[in-house]
Amino acid sequence: MPATRALSHLAAGLLIAFTLVALSALYWAVVGPNTILRRSDNPRLVEAEASIVRGQIVDRSGVLLAVSERDANRRFPRRVYPHPETSPVTGYASQRYGVGGAEAAYNAILRGDTLPKDIWGELTNTLLHQPQHGSDIRLTLDMGVQETLAGALAGQAGAAVVLAVPSGAVLGLASAPTFDANTLDADWERLRADPGRPFFNRALQGSYQPGGAVQTPLLAAGLLDGQPLETEIAGATMPVNTAGAALTCALRLPELALTLREAYGFACPEPFRQLALDLGPRSVQAAFDMFHFGQPPSLAGFEFQAVSGTDTLEITDDNLEEMALGQGDMVVTPLEMAVMAAAIVNDGNAPQPYLLVETRAPGAAHWEPVQQVRPTTPYATAATARQLQDLMRSAVARGAAINAARPGLDIGGHAALAFSGESTQAWFVGFATLPGLRGVAVAVVLENSRDPGLAADIGGQALAAAHRALTGGE
Amino acid sequence: MAVRGLSPIKSRADAQGSSMALLLLVLAGLFLAVNAVALMLVRPALGLRPLVYLSVWAVCAAAGHRWLEHRLPGRDPLLFPIGMFLSGWGLLVIGRLIPTFAERQALWLAVSAVALMLAAGFAHGVQWLRRYRYLILVFGLSVLAATILLGRNPSGMIGAPALWLGAGALFVQPAEALKILLVAFSASYLAEQYSVLSVEEVKSGRMFSPRVAGPVLLMWGLSVIILVWQRDLGTAGLFFIVFLLLVYIATGFLWILAGGALLGVMAVFAAYHLFTVVELRVDIWLNPWAEADGRAYQIVQSLQAFAAGGVFGQGIGQGSPAYVPVAHSDFIFAAVGEEWGLLGVIVVVVALAVLSLRGLRAALRFPPRSFRSLLAAGLSLLLAVQSLMIMGGVLKLLPLTGVTLPFFSYGGSSLLASFVALGLLIRLSAGED
Numbered sequence: 007m008p009a010t011r012a013l014s015h016l017a018a019g020l021l022i023a024f025t026l027v028a029l030s031a032l033y034w035a036v037v038g039p040n041t042i043l044r045r046s047d048n049p050r051l052v053e054a055e056a057s058i059v060r061g062q063i064v065d066r067s068g069v070l071l072a073v074s075e076r077d078a079n080r081r082f083p084r085r086v087y088p089h090p091e092t093s094p095v096t097g098y099a100s101q102r103y104g105v106g107g108a109e110a111a112y113n114a115i116l117r118g119d120t121l122p123k124d125i126w127g128e129l130t131n132t133l134l135h136q137p138q139h140g141s142d143i144r145l146t147l148d149m150g151v152q153e154t155l156a157g158a159l160a161g162q163a164g165a166a167v168v169l170a171v172p173s174g175a176v177l178g179l180a181s182a183p184t185f186d187a188n189t190l191d192a193d194w195e196r197l198r199a200d201p202g203r204p205f206f207n208r209a210l211q212g213s214y215q216p217g218g219a220v221q222t223p224l225l226a227a228g229l230l231d232g233q234p235l236e237t238e239i240a241g242a243t244m245p246v247n248t249a250g251a252a253l254t255c256a257l258r259l260p261e262l263a264l265t266l267r268e269a270y271g272f273a274c275p276e277p278f279r280q281l282a283l284d285l286g287p288r289s290v291q292a293a294f295d296m297f298h299f300g301q302p303p304s305l306a307g308f309e310f311q312a313v314s315g316t317d318t319l320e321i322t323d324d325n326l327e328e329m330a331l332g333q334g335d336m337v338v339t340p341l342e343m344a345v346m347a348a349a350i351v352n353d354g355n356a357p358q359p360y361l362l363v364e365t366r367a368p369g370a371a372h373w374e375p376v377q378q379v380r381p382t383t384p385y386a387t388a389a390t391a392r393q394l395q396d397l398m399r400s401a402v403a404r405g406a407a408i409n410a411a412r413p414g415l416d417i418g419g420h421a422a423l424a425f426s427g428e429s430t431q432a433w434f435v436g437f438a439t440l441p442g443l444r445g446v447a448v449a450v451v452l453e454n455s456r457d458p459g460l461a462a463d464i465g466g467q468a469l470a471a472a473h474r475a476l477t478g479g480e
Numbered sequence: 481m482a483v484r485g486l487s488p489i490k491s492r493a494d495a496q497g498s499s500m501a502l503l504l505l506v507l508a509g510l511f512l513a514v515n516a517v518a519l520m521l522v523r524p525a526l527g528l529r530p531l532v533y534l535s536v537w538a539v540c541a542a543a544g545h546r547w548l549e550h551r552l553p554g555r556d557p558l559l560f561p562i563g564m565f566l567s568g569w570g571l572l573v574i575g576r577l578i579p580t581f582a583e584r585q586a587l588w589l590a591v592s593a594v595a596l597m598l599a600a601g602f603a604h605g606v607q608w609l610r611r612y613r614y615l616i617l618v619f620g621l622s623v624l625a626a627t628i629l630l631g632r633n634p635s636g637m638i639g640a641p642a643l644w645l646g647a648g649a650l651f652v653q654p655a656e657a658l659k660i661l662l663v664a665f666s667a668s669y670l671a672e673q674y675s676v677l678s679v680e681e682v683k684s685g686r687m688f689s690p691r692v693a694g695p696v697l698l699m700w701g702l703s704v705i706i707l708v709w710q711r712d713l714g715t716a717g718l719f720f721i722v723f724l725l726l727v728y729i730a731t732g733f734l735w736i737l738a739g740g741a742l743l744g745v746m747a748v749f750a751a752y753h754l755f756t757v758v759e760l761r762v763d764i765w766l767n768p769w770a771e772a773d774g775r776a777y778q779i780v781q782s783l784q785a786f787a788a789g790g791v792f793g794q795g796i797g798q799g800s801p802a803y804v805p806v807a808h809s810d811f812i813f814a815a816v817g818e819e820w821g822l823l824g825v826i827v828v829v830v831a832l833a834v835l836s837l838r839g840l841r842a843a844l845r846f847p848p849r850s851f852r853s854l855l856a857a858g859l860s861l862l863l864a865v866q867s868l869m870i871m872g873g874v875l876k877l878l879p880l881t882g883v884t885l886p887f888f889s890y891g892g893s894s895l896l897a898s899f900v901a902l903g904l905l906i907r908l909s910a911g912e913d
Contacts, residue, residue: 010844010848011732012728012729012731012732013729013840013843013844013857016725016728016729016840016857016861017837017840020833020836020837020840020864020868021833021837023864023868023872024829024830024832024833024836024868026872026877027829027868027871027872027875027877028825028826028829028830030872030875030876030877031786031817031822031825031826031829031875032822034783034786034787034817034875035786035787035789035790035791035817035821035822035825036790036791036822037787038783038784038786038787038788038790039787039788039790041787042780042783042784042787043784043787043788045772045784047772047773047780048784049781049800049803050784050788050800050803053800133795135794135795135798
């Protein structure tokens with residue numbers, strides 16, 4: 007019966023074919039997860055990424071700065087920033103454009119990658135397709151201080167940093183112009199093309215000539231050298247010409263003789279040029295090294311954003327004048343200047359700035375402090391630091407930094423001008439002492455500004471806000 | 481022998497078969513009910529829709545079972561439950577992927593169930609297929625010609641294969657009906673012409689006579705026409721393979737298969753160089769990874785769906801099979817792979833294998849080379865080869881051919897054709913005309 011035989015051959019053939027289909031399904035089901043599923047074009051990876059419920063970011067008193075919201079109409083959680091004025095710190099988390107700021111610095115914590123793996127939990131999450139939940143983080147940031155900085159810098163280009171002393175906690179960090187992380191995806195192209203560079207974090211990355219702000223370490227060197235503070239120097243208010251620009255005092259003053267204390271208060275360049283020439287390159291070099299000029303501090307977690315260490319400044323007879331004027335190759339970051347102010351109010355010991363206070367695992371009731379040892383760095387002796395505090399108080403009381411003064415607060419500071427090419431920057435570096443605490447330190451820089459008074463005013467606002475935040479009232 | 485006019489007396493074997501059929505249908509119903517409830521829990525937005533699909537299915541299953549019990553107590557008890565099981569599962573997958581399509585599919589399921597009952601229940605249906613074979617052939621070919629001349633694509637896309645005839649909301653794919661008509665014609669032609677073929681004739685070298693080789697060449701030509709004018713690689717391949725296998729059954733000549741395979745390879749080779757669609761299918765079969773974002777997107781997504789499903793699957797409504805373009809139609813097997821995993825895939829493969837083999841077994845109830853034997857074999861092979869082509873295609877075992885997975889895929893014409901074929905098979909499995 008050939009037909010019957012043919013039928014049984016065919017039946018066997020079909021059976022083999024169906025078995026082959028089952029075997030290739032077995033192959034992809036077993037081998038696939040470790041091969042083709044790992045391909046970057048697997049949309050499931052993007053989906054898994056998008057469905058992660060990132061942890062919240064809150065400020066030091068619990069104000070919500072970033073939260074992943076879920077509702078029934080959306081497949082994936084939406085990252086919301088209730089206070090977009092914190093964007094320079096909180097940054098952004100976008101499916102399309104990745105992460106930035108604290109969202110990038112603490113990405114692993116916020117995503118939940120650092121959580122201990124629990125096998126049973128993993129299994130149920132996988133079976134029920136529960137999205138990954140990340141831990142909440144609490145930052146040192148204070149919404150009151152941050153709002154003050156953001157409001158004061160609105161419409162400006164510049165940056166400001168406020169540090170708590172002695173801890174180094176970053177109470178406020180603003181950079182302007184900035185972006186709104188809530189509308190990042192829609193604004194991305196415009197922001198990228200914006201000549202104001204809103205993504206550029208000026209407080210951490212901006213390299214500015216310090217100009218007159220360099221007078222503080224010079225003065226420290228002068229104090230060590232025993233230079234007289236109260237002897238009048240003729241022609242102290244004369245402008246100094248360097249590299250085509252005429253450097254002046256922070257305020258326009260008639261030709262006057264000033265003491266070194268007064269010259270510091272008005273940030274006049276000429277007496278400091280003379281001081282540097284008196285001290286010589288080695289002493290100036292030693293002063294700058296003591297204050298770690300040219301070695302910008304990094305904010306823990308934001309290291310990748312820090313300015314790559316500028317070559318250590320070597321001061322010679324040739325560049326001594328330029329360096330003493332804070333011009334030329336000498337650049338500093340606003341954070342660096344805030345740390346310097348913190349060192350002065352902290353009796354010469356510079357704290358390390360930090361942002362992350364504690365974390366809270368998803369569903370947990372308690373916060374876990376982030377274990378960190380943050381040794382201070384000596385910048386000056388306690389005696390020198392106290393003398394500098396006193397000189398800075400004079401500058402606020404009777405100098406260019408007078409706008410920083412706030413009734414009832416003990417504030418010291420130094421307002422100065424710097425030139426970079428065609429444009430001018432206004433600096434304010436200062437501190438306020440607090441009852442029971444060392445104090446707070448601030449650095450403000452305004453681009454394209456010839457108004458150190460405005461920088462001092464912003465500094466005063468920031469110090470007052472920080473005072474309110476840390477003393478809890480008034 | 482059942483006496484006409486009296487209700488058939490049930491034998492013991494029939495009674496066993498009947499309770500087995502009922503048991504299988506109840507098990508299928510339970511499986512579908514569990515999945516429908518799970519789907520409603522996972523996708524609250526679907527509301528009670530899964531229960532509506534389930535109810536339509538249950539009515540079809542109950543009505544079909546009672547009708548077959550009444551008309552064909554001696555039928556193969558596995559065929560109807562397996563067909564219902566697969567179509568119910570398919571309905572749920574479609575309802576999970578594109579809810580609006582599932583409503584239409586549920587309607588088509590009801591129509592198909594009625595068609596199955598008619599095909600299985602009425603005497604003489606099978607004989608008509610034999611008696612009017614030339615009429616059927618002419619009708620089938622004119623429908624094919626009409627599709628070539630007037631065919632459209634319901635999606636309205638320019639350049640999409642125009643395999644549909646129709647207007648307004650109703651479109652049918654004539655190739656689906658043509659498949660059954662051509663199998664019926666071939667079975668009756670071969671039964672008539674080859675039954676007298678003897679071993680001596682073959683040995684005397686007359687095997688290349690037009691009577692033997694002619695129909696093979698004719699069928700090959702027809703397949704080539706479909707390929708050239710319709711760019712329908714799947715249907716062309718399916719026609720040709722099923723016909724070759726039928727000729728093999730009718731003759732027992734292995735050289736028919738070898739020669740046919742040679743003709744098929746020649747056609748594919750030529751088509752590879754002539755038609756971009758064939759070139760594309762072969763290229764992405766050989767190496768899809770290089771063009772994962774482009775031409776091979778669909779097959780890469782399909783394989784990733786199987787991989788994502790793993791062994792146990794993601795669970796209904798919990799995977800992402802919608803990343804596979806047309807997952808509800810040709811690629812529905814990938815959706816099963818992602819959400820039911822390897823286990824679900826094996827269940828589908830086993831169900832289709834059992835269906836095909838039980839269909840082939842029905843062919844043994846009749847004298848070899850008889851029309852009914854060849855018809856039963858042809859219909860079984862139609863379902864089996866079509867299933868293997870698309871399952872092998874979405875698993876990259878074979879080049880992709882755009883055919884549906886019988887009973888499972890979205891598509892009214894496809895479902896109707898599968899149910900009519902199943903109805904005829906059920907009738908033949910009972911040993912009836």
